[in-house]
Amino acid sequence: xxxxxxxxxxxxxxxxxxxxxxxxxxxxxxxxxxxxxxxxxxxxxxxxxxxxxxxxxxxxxxxxxxxxxxxxxxxxxxxxxxxxxxxxxxxxxxxxxxxxxxxxxxxxxxxxxxxxxxxxxxxxxxxxxxxxxxxxxxxxxxxxxxxxxxxxxxxxxxxxxxxxxxxxxxxxxxxxxxxxxxxxxxxxxxxxxxxxxxxxxxxxxxxxxxxxxxxxxxxxxxxxxxxxxxxxxx
Amino acid sequence: xxxxxxxxxxxxxxxxxxxxxxxxxxxxxxxxxxxxxxxxxxxxxxxxxxxxxxxxxxxxxxxxxxxxxxxxxxxxxxxxxxxxxxxxxxxxxxxxxxxxxxxxxxxxxxxxxxxxxxxxxxxxxxxxxxxxxxxxxxxxxxxxxxxxxxxxxxxxxxxxxxxxxxxxxxxxxxxxxxxxxxxxxxxxxxxxxxxxxxxxxxxxxxxxxxxxxxxxxxxxxxxxxxxxxxxxxxx
Numbered sequence: 001x002x003x004x005x006x007x008x009x010x011x012x013x014x015x016x017x018x019x020x021x022x023x024x025x026x027x028x029x030x031x032x033x034x035x036x037x038x039x040x041x042x043x044x045x046x047x048x049x050x051x052x053x054x055x056x057x058x059x060x061x062x063x064x065x066x067x068x069x070x071x072x073x074x075x076x077x078x079x080x081x082x083x084x085x086x087x088x089x090x091x092x093x094x095x096x097x098x099x100x101x102x103x104x105x106x107x108x109x110x111x112x113x114x115x116x117x118x119x120x121x122x123x124x125x126x127x128x129x130x131x132x133x134x135x136x137x138x139x140x141x142x143x144x145x146x147x148x149x150x151x152x153x154x155x156x157x158x159x160x161x162x163x164x165x166x167x168x169x170x171x172x173x174x175x176x177x178x179x180x181x182x183x184x185x186x187x188x189x190x191x192x193x194x195x196x197x198x199x200x201x202x203x204x205x206x207x208x209x210x211x212x213x214x215x216x217x218x219x220x221x222x223x224x225x226x227x228x229x230x231x232x233x234x
Numbered sequence: 235x236x237x238x239x240x241x242x243x244x245x246x247x248x249x250x251x252x253x254x255x256x257x258x259x260x261x262x263x264x265x266x267x268x269x270x271x272x273x274x275x276x277x278x279x280x281x282x283x284x285x286x287x288x289x290x291x292x293x294x295x296x297x298x299x300x301x302x303x304x305x306x307x308x309x310x311x312x313x314x315x316x317x318x319x320x321x322x323x324x325x326x327x328x329x330x331x332x333x334x335x336x337x338x339x340x341x342x343x344x345x346x347x348x349x350x351x352x353x354x355x356x357x358x359x360x361x362x363x364x365x366x367x368x369x370x371x372x373x374x375x376x377x378x379x380x381x382x383x384x385x386x387x388x389x390x391x392x393x394x395x396x397x398x399x400x401x402x403x404x405x406x407x408x409x410x411x412x413x414x415x416x417x418x419x420x421x422x423x424x425x426x427x428x429x430x431x432x433x434x435x436x437x438x439x440x441x442x443x444x445x446x447x448x449x450x451x452x453x454x455x456x457x458x459x460x461x462x463x464x465x466x467x468x469x
Contacts, residue, residue: 001457022457023444024437028417045451052412080451099451159458178286183262185419188433199422203259210257217279217314222335223235223256 001101001164002026002082003116003151005128006039008090009140010111014181015039015088016173018144020166020193022118022157027170027185034059035174038087040067044100044117045080047071054085064093082106084113101159109133114147118164120155127154141173141182145197152193166192171200182207205230235336235352235391235398236260236277239362239381240318240326242345243374248415249273249320250407252378254400254427256352256391261404261419269408270322272298278316278334278351281309288319298325305329316340318347336393343367348381352398354389361388375407375416379434386427403430439464 002021009016017033019026019041032040032051040054050071057067064085072078072095080099086092090111096104104117107125114128131150132143148169157164169192173182184199186192206226213220236255242248251264251273266274266285272292276284284305291301298321305319306312306329313331316338320326328340328347338351341363348362365384366377382403392398403426407416418433420426440460447454 024440025418025433027419028414031413045454046448048411048413048448077451101456159456161458164458179265179282180262184259185261185421187419188436199259202422206258211282214280214282217311217333220279 001118001157001159002043003114003119003124003128003148003156004041004043004084005112005114005132005144005147006033006041006084006086006092007112007132007140007144007147008086008088009143010090010136012140012175013088014140014173014175015086016140016144016171016182017041018148018169018171019043020148020152020156020169020196022159022164022167024168025187026168027172027187030170030172031055033172033174035177036088037177038064038085040083040085042071042081042083043115044082044097044104045077047075047077047081050075050081050083058085058087063087064091068093068095082115082117084115086111086113103158114151116151116157118157118159120158120163124151124154124156127151141171141200144171144173145193145200148193148196165190168192169196171196235350236316237350237353237358237362237382237385237390238275238277238318238348239366239378239385240273240275240320240347241366241374241378241381242273242320242322242324242326243377244324244345245371246374246409247322248374248407248409249322250374250378250405250416251275252382252403252405253277254382254386254390254403254430256398256401258402259419259421260402261406261421264404264406267406267408267414268293269410269412272301272319272321273408274301274317274319276305276315276317277349278331278338279311279314281305281311281315284309284315284317288317292319292321297321297323298327302327302329316349316351318342318349320345320347336391346381348385350385350391352391354392354394354397358385358388358390361385375405375434378405378407379431382427383431399424400426402426405430405434 106115336352340349366381
C-alpha cells in the first residue's frame with residue numbers, strides 16, 4: 001500500500017523521489033538517493049538494506065538492470081519486494097514481486113519509474129506517469145508532487161476493506177551529494193499529500209533565504225526580518 | 235534559534251539526534267549520523283557541507299575533537315556556526331561561535347551534547363542535558379525526546395518576554411544498520427515538539443510490525459489486520 005515515483009530532471013540532472021502511503025513515516029525509509037549516482041526505492045514488504053546497498057553498487061558503476069539482479073541474488077524474499085531503480089542518466093528498471101499485495105505494478109518511462117502496490121488498479125500508475133509528464137518544464141519537486149496528486153486522484157490505495165488514506169508522504173530532490181536540495185515530509189496526517197503540498201509551498205518561500213544565510217552569514221538578515229518581508233509581500 | 239541534543243547510548247552504541255526549531259523542515263539538516271561512525275549537527279548559520287564532511291572524517295577514524303577542529307579550520311565563517319560532534323567512542327565536543335544570535339551555548343558530557351541558539355537562556359541547554367540524562371538506561375530515542383521536551387519546558391527559543399514557537403522538529407537514531415532505526419519528522423506545525431511526541435507514540439505501536447513484515451514477508455499479516463489487533467488492545 002504505497003505509490004511512488006523516482007525520476008531524473010532532464011534539464012538539470014537533479015534526481016528526485018516522491019512517495020505516499022498508508023504506513024506512518026514513509027519518508028524515514030528513503031535513504032536510497034544520491035546526487036550524481038542514482039535512486040533505489042524498495043517497498044511493499046520492503047528490505048531496508050536494499051536501498052543503501054543499491055546506491056553503493058550504482059556508485060561502483062553497475063547499471064540498474066545488473067543492480068536489480070544482484071539485489072535478487074542477495075534476498076530470499078525478493079518475490080515480496082517492489083523495487084524501482086534509476087541511474088544518473090535516468091535509465092530505469094523495476095521489479096514487482098509476485099508476493100506483493102494486489103493491485104501492484106509499475107511503469108517505466110523516459111527518466112522515471114512509477115510504481116505501487118495495494119492500489120485501486122493500473123490506472124493509478126498511469127495517472128502518476130501522466131501527472132509527472134504533464135509539465136515537463138517545471139521544477140522536479142513540483143512534477144513529483146503533481147504525480148503523487150494524480151495517483152491519489154485516480155483512486156490511490158485500495159485494500160481488502162476499501163480505500164486507504166495517505167497517512168504519510170515525502171519528496172526528496174538532490175543536486176549535491178552533501179545535502180538534499182528539497183526534503184519535505186509529512187509523517188502522520190489524515191490527508192498527507194494535501195499537507196505535503198502545504199509544506200513544500202511554504203518551504204519554497206524560505207528556500208533561498210535558508211541557503212544564503214548559511215553561505216554568507218555576515219550579511220544575513222534575521223529570520224524575523226525575513227518573515228516580515230514575506231508578510232509584507234503577501 | 236534551534237535547540238538540539240546529540241546522544242550516544244552507552245549500552246548499545248546507538249547514535250542519535252533530537253532537534254527542534256523555529257525554521258521549517260529542520261529534518262533536512264539531520265543527515266549527520268551514521269552507524270559506528272558518529273553523530274554531528276551544524277546549526278545557527280549552518281554550513282550545509284559540514285555534516286557530510288564530518289561524517290566522512292568520523293568514518294575515517296578521527297576523534298570528535300579533531301573533526302571539530304578541522305571543520306573550523308575549513309570554514310571562514312566558523313564564528314557564525316554552532317557545531318556538536320560525538321564520535322563512536324562517546325567523546326563529545328561542541329563549538330558555539332561568538333556571532334551566533336541570542337543566548338547561545340552548549341553543555342557537553344560523555345556521550346551527549348546539548349546545544350542551542352536564540353534561546354531564552356542557559357537554563358534551556360542545562361534542562362536538555364538533564365532531560366537526556368534522567369533515564370540513562372532507557373532507549374536512546376526516548377532519552378533524546380525527553381531532552382527536547384525538557385528544553386521546551388525550560389522556555390525554549392526566544393526571550394523571556396517573547397517565546398518563539400517550535401515549527402519543526404526531528405528525531406533520528408542509527409543502530410548497526412546502513413539505514414536509520416528511527417527517523418521521524420514534523421516539518422511545519424504550530425507546536426512541533428508536541429506533534430513529534432504524537433507521531434513517535436503512534437509510530438512506536440507499529441515499529442515491531444513494520445520490522446517483522448520486512449524480515450518475514452511470507453508470514454506477515456496485512457496492515458489493516460494488524461490495526462484491528464491494535465484497536466482490540468485499546469478496547
